[in-house]
Structure formats: C-alpha cells, structure tokens
Amino acid sequence: MSEKNVKCESCTNQKSQKFDEIANIIDLYKDKEGSLIQVLHLAQEIYGYLPLELQKMIATSMEIPLSEVSGVITFYSFFSTTPRGEHTIRVCLGTACYVRGGKKLVERLQEILNVQIGETTQDGKFTFEIARCIGACGLAPAMMIDKKVYKQVNVNKLESILSKY
Amino acid sequence: MINVTINGKHISVAKDSTIMEAAKANSISIPNLCYLENVHKFGSCRICVVEVKGAKTLQASCMTVVSEGMEINTNSDKVRKARKVLYELLLSDHSKDCLSCKRNQSCELQELGKTLGVEETRFEGEHSEHYLDTSVSLTRDMSKCILCRRCVTVCNQIQGAGVLNAQNRGFDTVIGPAMNLPLGSVNCVYCGQCSVVCPVGAIKETDAIQKVWNAINDPGKRVVVQAAPAVRVALGEEFGYKPGTQVTGKMAAALHALGFADVFDTNFAADLTIMEEGTELLHRLTHALTGSHAALPMITSCSPGWIKYVEHTYPNQLDHLSTCKSPHMMLGALIKSYYAEKIKINPKDIFVVSIMPCTAKKFEISRNEMKVNGVANVDAVLTTRELAAMIKEAGIDFRGLEDEEFDNPLGMSTGAADIFGVTGGVMEAALRTVYELVTGREIPFDGLHVTPIVGLDRVKTAEIKIENPVEAYKFLDGVTVKVAVTSGLKGANQLMEQVKNGKSPYHFIEVMGCPGGCITGGGQPRSSDPDVRMKRMKGLYSEDEGKTLRKSHENPYIASIYTEYLDHPCGHKSHELLHTHYVKRGIYNELTEEGSSEKELQPVKKNAPKRSVPSENTADVHSQTHKVHEQIESERILALEAENARLKNELDDSLETVNIFKRVIADYSNKRK
Numbered sequence: 001m002s003e004k005n006v007k008c009e010s011c012t013n014q015k016s017q018k019f020d021e022i023a024n025i026i027d028l029y030k031d032k033e034g035s036l037i038q039v040l041h042l043a044q045e046i047y048g049y050l051p052l053e054l055q056k057m058i059a060t061s062m063e064i065p066l067s068e069v070s071g072v073i074t075f076y077s078f079f080s081t082t083p084r085g086e087h088t089i090r091v092c093l094g095t096a097c098y099v100r101g102g103k104k105l106v107e108r109l110q111e112i113l114n115v116q117i118g119e120t121t122q123d124g125k126f127t128f129e130i131a132r133c134i135g136a137c138g139l140a141p142a143m144m145i146d147k148k149v150y151k152q153v154n155v156n157k158l159e160s161i162l163s164k165y
Numbered sequence: 166m167i168n169v170t171i172n173g174k175h176i177s178v179a180k181d182s183t184i185m186e187a188a189k190a191n192s193i194s195i196p197n198l199c200y201l202e203n204v205h206k207f208g209s210c211r212i213c214v215v216e217v218k219g220a221k222t223l224q225a226s227c228m229t230v231v232s233e234g235m236e237i238n239t240n241s242d243k244v245r246k247a248r249k250v251l252y253e254l255l256l257s258d259h260s261k262d263c264l265s266c267k268r269n270q271s272c273e274l275q276e277l278g279k280t281l282g283v284e285e286t287r288f289e290g291e292h293s294e295h296y297l298d299t300s301v302s303l304t305r306d307m308s309k310c311i312l313c314r315r316c317v318t319v320c321n322q323i324q325g326a327g328v329l330n331a332q333n334r335g336f337d338t339v340i341g342p343a344m345n346l347p348l349g350s351v352n353c354v355y356c357g358q359c360s361v362v363c364p365v366g367a368i369k370e371t372d373a374i375q376k377v378w379n380a381i382n383d384p385g386k387r388v389v390v391q392a393a394p395a396v397r398v399a400l401g402e403e404f405g406y407k408p409g410t411q412v413t414g415k416m417a418a419a420l421h422a423l424g425f426a427d428v429f430d431t432n433f434a435a436d437l438t439i440m441e442e443g444t445e446l447l448h449r450l451t452h453a454l455t456g457s458h459a460a461l462p463m464i465t466s467c468s469p470g471w472i473k474y475v476e477h478t479y480p481n482q483l484d485h486l487s488t489c490k491s492p493h494m495m496l497g498a499l500i501k502s503y504y505a506e507k508i509k510i511n512p513k514d515i516f517v518v519s520i521m522p523c524t525a526k527k528f529e530i531s532r533n534e535m536k537v538n539g540v541a542n543v544d545a546v547l548t549t550r551e552l553a554a555m556i557k558e559a560g561i562d563f564r565g566l567e568d569e570e571f572d573n574p575l576g577m578s579t580g581a582a583d584i585f586g587v588t589g590g591v592m593e594a595a596l597r598t599v600y601e602l603v604t605g606r607e608i609p610f611d612g613l614h615v616t617p618i619v620g621l622d623r624v625k626t627a628e629i630k631i632e633n634p635v636e637a638y639k640f641l642d643g644v645t646v647k648v649a650v651t652s653g654l655k656g657a658n659q660l661m662e663q664v665k666n667g668k669s670p671y672h673f674i675e676v677m678g679c680p681g682g683c684i685t686g687g688g689q690p691r692s693s694d695p696d697v698r699m700k701r702m703k704g705l706y707s708e709d710e711g712k713t714l715r716k717s718h719e720n721p722y723i724a725s726i727y728t729e730y731l732d733h734p735c736g737h738k739s740h741e742l743l744h745t746h747y748v749k750r751g752i753y754n755e756l757t758e759e760g761s762s763e764k765e766l767q768p769v770k771k772n773a774p775k776r777s778v779p780s781e782n783t784a785d786v787h788s789q790t791h792k793v794h795e796q797i798e799s800e801r802i803l804a805l806e807a808e809n810a811r812l813k814n815e816l817d818d819s820l821e822t823v824n825i826f827k828r829v830i831a832d833y834s835n836k837r838k
C-alpha cells in the first residue's frame with residue numbers, strides 16, 4: 001500500500017537523478033556568501049519547482065534552517081512550491097491597474113482558465129498569478145505572459161491573446 | 166565621547182551608541198515596540214522615530230547611531246503625530262479582541278497605546294490571513310502578530326533552533342515555521358523562549374488552566390500539585406515583588422487556598438534525581454574504567470526542551486543521555502504509586518498538576534515513554550504565568566498570605582534541590598553527593614559552591630581530582646573527573662559536536678535548554694529588567710544557603726522512601742518508575758512514524774476575509790492611508806518603491822546568473838559524458 005508501489009520506477013529514477021544533480025550544484029556553491037538564492041534558482045530550473053522535500057534537501061546540505069530556506073522561497077515571487085504550467089500569466093493589480101480594470105481581467109481569466117489565483121490549469125499550460133505593479137502604470141491595465149508585457153489589455157481580447165500560446 | 170543635543174539639552178554620549186541608548190542614559194524615554202534591549206534590534210515598527218535636524222525623514226532611534234553635533238528632537242509635534250499614525254496602522258491589521266486575550270493588561274501594544282495617547286483608530290483596513298496553530302506546548306495566533314521579529318531573533322540567534330522565520334512577503338508576511346507547517350510537526354523544542362519575548366498575545370503557552378479547574382471541581386478526583394524550584398523566585402514578580410524575591414511560603418499557601426489536596430515539592434524529586442543520576446554516573450564510570458563499554462560523557466536529562474533538541478539534532482547520541490526522568494515526572498510517578506498505596510487510593514483517581522517555569526514540560530507529560538501501565542505520570546502542567554493568573558482569578562490576595570509549608574511525605578528538600586533551577590545547579594548538587602559518596606569527605610569548595618560552574622556564562626567547565634576514595638571506589642583513586650555545564654541550545658550544540666565527533670573530554674555534562682536555566686524558562690513571568698536572570702539566580706542560591714540540609718543524600722525522606730519502597734538507587738523499582746528512554750526524531754522528524762505526513766496548516770479565518778482580490782472599500786482604505794503617509798512622511802512609500810526597483814534589478818541579475826549556471830550545468834553534463 002505504500003506510495004512506492006504506485007509510483008512508476010522511471011519517474012523515481014528521474015527524480016533521484018535530478019536530486020543528485022542539485023546536490024552537485026550545492027557542493028559547488030555551498031561555501032560562497034549568499035549563494036542560497038542562486039542554488040534555489042538552479043534547483044527550480046532543474047526540478048521545475050521547489051517542493052518541501054527538495055527544500056529539506058537543500059536546507060540540510062547547505063546547513064541552513066528549513067524555515068529560512070522556505071522564507072526566501074516564499075519571499076520571491078519567481079520561486080514556486082507547486083508544479084508550474086508551461087506559461088505564467090501575471091495580471092497586475094497595482095494601484096493604477098486596479099483602478100483601470102485589472103480586477104475585471106482577473107475575473108475573466110478565472111472563468112476562461114477555470115483556475116483560482118496561484119493555480120495551474122488542468123492541462124498544465126498556464127499558471128495564473130497576480131502581480132503588484134509591473135512598471136507599466138501609464139498603460140494600465142497590464143499583464144504579463146512569461147516575459148512579454150501586454151498593455152491596455154481589453155477583456156474581450158483575452159481569449160485571442162491566450163490562443164497564441 | 167560624542168556631543169549631541171537632545172530636546173535642546175547638550176549631552177555627551179558614548180561613541181557608537183544609538184539615539185535610543187543616548188536618550189535612555191539621559192533619562193529621556195522614547196516609545197518603542199519592536200526593540201528589546203540587549204536582545205533584538207531590527208527597526209521594523211518605526212514607533213521610535215525622532216526628528217534629526219537636517220535629515221529628510223524621521224529616524225528610527227533604535228537603529229540610528231549618534232554623530233557629532235546631532236540635534237535630536239524626541240518629542241516634536243511631527244514625531245508625536247507620526248507615532249500615532251504608525252500605531253493606528255498597526256492596529257488596523259490586529260485582531261483587537263483584548264477582552265478575551267491572554268495578554269490583556271500585560272500587553273506591550275496596549276501599553277504603547279496608552280503612552281502615545283491614542284484614543285481612536287481611524288483605519289479599519291483589510292486583515293491579512295491568519296493562522297491559529299495550537300501545539301501541546303505553545304499556541305500561535307498570528308492575527309495578533311505585529312511582525313516585530315523578536316521571536317525570530319531568539320529562536321535563531323540565541324537558541325539556534327531555526328524554527329521561526331518570516332515567510333511570504335509584504336502584506337502576506339507571517340512569522341512561522343517553513344511553509345507554515347504546524348509547530349508540532351517540525352523541530353521546535355518547545356523551549357518557549359519565543360513566548361517570553363513576544364510583546365503581544367501572538368505566541369503563548371497552550372492553556373491548561375481550565376483543565377485544572379475542572380479537575381479541582383471534580384469530587385471524584387484527588388488533585389495533587391507540585392512546584393519546581395525556579396517558580397518560587399519568579400512568581401512574586403506577577404504580584405509586584407522584585408525579581409528574585411523568594412515567595413516559597415506564600416506559594417505553598419496559595420496552592421492550598423486554590424483547593425489542591427496535597428501540595429508537594431518538585432524539589433523532593435530533585436534530591437531523588439541526584440541519588441539516581443549520581444548512581445548512574447558512578448555505574449558508567451565503573452564500567453568505563455574497568456574495561457567494559459559505557460557511553461561517556463553522561464548528560465543530564467532534566468530539561469525536556471533540551472531532550473527534544475537532542476532527539477532531533479543528534480539522534481545517534483541518545484545513549485549519552487541519563488535515563489533519569491526529569492524531577493517532576495519522577496514525583497508524578499511516585500504520587501501515583503508510592504503515595505497512592507500509602508493513602509489507599511486508586512492511581513486513576515489522582516490528578517497530578519505540575520507548576521513549572523517551562524513550556525516544554527507541557528509536551529513532556531504527553532510522551533508515551535513517560536507512562537506507567539498506560540497512566541500518565543503528570544496530568545497537567547501550568548506555567549508560572551498560568552499559576553499567577555489562577556491565583557488572581559480566584560481572588561486570592563497573594564501579598565497578604567501567611568507563609569505555609571509543603572506537605573509531607575513528598576514535600577521536604579535540601580538546598581541541593583533548590584539550585585536545580587539555575588544553570589550549574591544540577592551539576593553542583595550532583596557533585597556534592599557523588600564526591601562525598603566516593604571519598605567520604607565533603608566537596609572541597611567554599612560554602613559547597615563549585616565556583617567555576619556558578620554564573621551565567623554559556624559554557625562552564627571544572628575538574629575535580631579524586632584522592633583517597635573509600636574502599637568501594639578505589640578504582641577512582643587519582644582520576645580527574647571533568648565536567649561541563651551549559652545553558653541555552655547554542656552552547657549545547659557546541660558541546661554536542663564534540664560528543665558526536667568522539668572528542669568530548671568530559672565525563673559528565675549538564676545541559677539546560679534555556680539560557681540561564683529554568684530561572685528564565687519559557688513559562689516564567691515576562692520581565693523588562695535586564696538583570697532578571699542574575700536576580701533570580703541569587704534568589705535560588707540564597708534559598709539553598711538558608712537550609713540546614715544542603716546535600717541530597719541527607720534528606721531523611723529520601724532515605725525512608727528507599728527503605729520503604731524503592732529499595733536502592735537504580736534498582737528494579739526505580740527503573741520501572743523513575744527512568745525512561747528516548748526517541749530518534751531527526752531534524753525533519755523523518756525518523757518518526759508521523760514524520761512523513763506533511764499536512765498543511767489550516768488557516769483560521771478570524772476577522773480575515775480571503776484576500777485574493779482587494780475589494781472596493783479596501784482600496785479606499787489604501788488611498789486613505791497613503792494620504793496620511795504622505796502627510797507625515799513618505800518614508801515608507803519611498804522604501805517600498807526602492808524595494809520594487811531593487812527587486813527588478815535582482816530579477817534581471819538572477820536571470821543572468823541562471824544563464825551562467827545553465828552553462829555550468831551544460832559543462833557538467835558534458836564532463837560526465
């Protein structure tokens with residue numbers, strides 16, 4: 001009944017390979033000042049996201065308390081602790097965008113994607129998040145998909161924007 | 166020295182002192198909140214702002230260092246207004262249920278409101294989502310947290326436990342364990358040091374008062390109480406006495422008045438512990454010196470926070486721990502066996518309450534290893550603070566009480582037991598007895614105090630040479646016994662690294678989990694007196710010196726409990742009742758069964774609407790607060806903007822590093838191929 005029986009062997013192998021790879025990186029960067037953020041970046045790059053299990057491994061090998069590691073991860077929005085979609089949508093809810101209809105964008109996207117904020121769509125395509133000011137206040141409301149910024153977004157155009165991905 | 170002007174007064178102050186320190190040295194007090202003298206300086210609340218001539222913004226006086234010629238105004242109109250607004254903003258995200266809050270009337274946030282003269286709260290803002298996390302020892306109610314981070318400093322810098330840290334950011338910041346896991350599921354040792362420094366009701370002991378009242382009101386129960394040594398020199402502070410005042414007699418009287426059937430003394434069991442632990446040490450030494458195996462150094466086991474720390478951090482060194490239960494557990498076990506037989510009562514009808522300076526003891530009584538035939542040794546633990554609350558609740562005029570005595574047969578103790586409550590005390594008590602057992606002579610120290618291990622230093626050591634031992638211990642002749650004493654987990658860590666690496670030169674080590682020992686345990690009254698540890702320590706030593714009998718083996722009731730019941734130290738009965746074993750946990754509890762479950766904390770929504778999208782009227786509050794900010798100073802906004810810019814840069818930098826690292830990884834995998 002244990003979980004092990006359920007998991008397919010090649011997944012488990014892949015996972016431990018990735019963990020090994022991350023362990024190697026930690027060995028390289030461990031003693032450098034302030035290297036935690038770099039290690040986390042690389043780990044996320046390799047593993048896709050930073051689940052608790054991985055955080056524990058990083059905390060142990062870097063000799064940093066787990067609470068500090070998770071503190072750093074949850075502080076920066078570019079780290080994720082849940083599996084991520086292929087693309088990340090971030091709708092700005094900074095003051096300017098909020099006032100100029102950012103909230104409508106959020107509502108509509110929730111409908112289209114059928115997810116709540118912070119979640120990933122069923123098909124694993126999009127992760128949906130909100131941001132606080134992405135520096136396009138003049139052309140609010142704004143949103144980002146991955147690194148591309150969309151300005152003065154019209155609610156009715158959302159579907160066609162998404163269809164490009 | 167540096168010359169400055171504060172409020173028009175010319176003064177000279179020590180170089181490197183902060184404005185706050187300079188002001189204090191000159192009898193000017195500046196309101197503050199997050200700052201904690203000698204412990205924590207972080208600058209998060211900004212309540213301590215002052216005006217410095219020439220500076221664009223108001224300065225946080227707890228962080229700003231004085232400079233030559235500085236002109237400071239701690240009490241200008243601008244400063245007073247700013248403080249009030251900052252205070253009101255704090256309150257706007259606070260649950261404010263003072264009437265039902267444990268810290269009502271002993272709350273630094275309330276006190277500050279009084280000092281600042283705040284009469285209204287203009288902002289009712291949105292509340293961040295909050296967690297209510299109840300563990301056996303501590304309860305965290307994050308709707309009251311003001312993010313001062315004192316607990317973070319104490320848990321990381323002082324205790325080195327690293328359990329609490331800031332999670333998330335900005336408005337969503339919450340102080341807690343990794344990923345908001347419940348305290349009870351991580352490596353928290355329940356030392357409660359965080360609950361002592363918390364200025365508000367955000368971290369406190371998990372309540373046992375109601376359970377105790379229920380037991381007292383239950384006619385089918387005989388409710389027996391015992392009190393630890395350190396309680397008697399601290400309880401008085403809750404009733405206006407100076408730290409360190411011995412209120413032993415009044416405490417016994419109050420316990421009788423509360424309705425406890427028997428008022429026993431944990432000190433009695435401290436004497437018993439010395440007999441058991443001293444014998445265990447001699448056994449281990451005998452084994453080691455006669456060629457068989459024994460885990461040395463032996464380490465004391467009275468402090469349940471320390472025990473949990475070892476179980477998490479050094480799970481492979483558990484055999485170094487003495488197998489003795491902590492004194493109150495021993496006494497609990499005896500009350501439910503020896504005493505129950507004596508008064509012919511079914512142990513199941515006895516309810517044992519321990520008054521402890523400690524929050525970890527609440528956890529200790531729940532341990533399965535501490536049960537005898539499925540019956541817990543102790544049923545409830547009240548902290549010193551909780552006892553004070555009960556005394557007040559019962560309307561007992563503590564100051565007016567006549568002194569009373571503890572009840573026999575489990576109420577008498579020697580001076581050696583009193584000093585169990587302070588770092589170095591258990592060791593000294595043990596040496597007084599062991600040295601005399603081995604040599605037949607008194608320990609050769611003035612006033613029986615083993616001076617090198619007295620005091621509040623982090624790690625203390627001593628060596629004692631055994632000469633001319635009695636016949637039974639001839640093999641110890643000429644042996645130099647080396648001992649070490651530490652309190653607080655940072656020092657313990659130092660000594661344990663040696664043990665782990667097989668490099669520890671000691672035979673016997675005393676560890677107490679809290680800095681200074683039980684006198685500053687996590688359940689003791691909160692104090693603003695920086696010398697509180699010293700004063701309580703002196704209180705305990707003078708309690709010791711005031712007794713005629715000062716060596717555990719001289720306690721006549723100890724002698725009779727061995728003849729009547731236990732037979733001899735470390736004998737069969739002792740092992741059944743007074744000794745225990747430990748559990749391998751691992752830092753993430755990975756060595757325990759429950760350790761694998763990673764249940765997320767259930768956030769409670771006290772006053773806390775789910776914050777996904779801000780609602781119309783909160784935007785209103787935001788603009789309102791922004792306006793107020795701009796009126797007084799735009800400091801915080803500037804800081805936020807600067808932070809935004811910094812983060813953007815950081816993001817770019819990070820992306821760049823990622824690219825570099827990608828190349829590194831590529832190199833790597835190429836090399837491997």
Ligand code: SF4
Nearest residue numbers: 262263266272365366
């Ligand atoms: S912590 Fe908050 S609710 Fe409790 S007494 Fe203080 S101000 Fe009131």
Ligand code: SF4
Nearest residue numbers: 320353354356357359
């Ligand atoms: S009880 Fe001790 S170990 Fe646990 S969180 Fe508080 S300070 Fe840290």
Ligand code: SF4
Nearest residue numbers: 310311313314316363
């Ligand atoms: S829990 Fe208490 S000590 Fe810790 S940050 Fe919050 S208010 Fe401060």
Ligand code: FES
Nearest residue numbers: 094097134136137
């Ligand atoms: S508020 Fe949306 S870009 Fe600034």
Ligand code: FES
Nearest residue numbers: 197208210211227
């Ligand atoms: S007391 Fe100075 S910033 Fe809080």
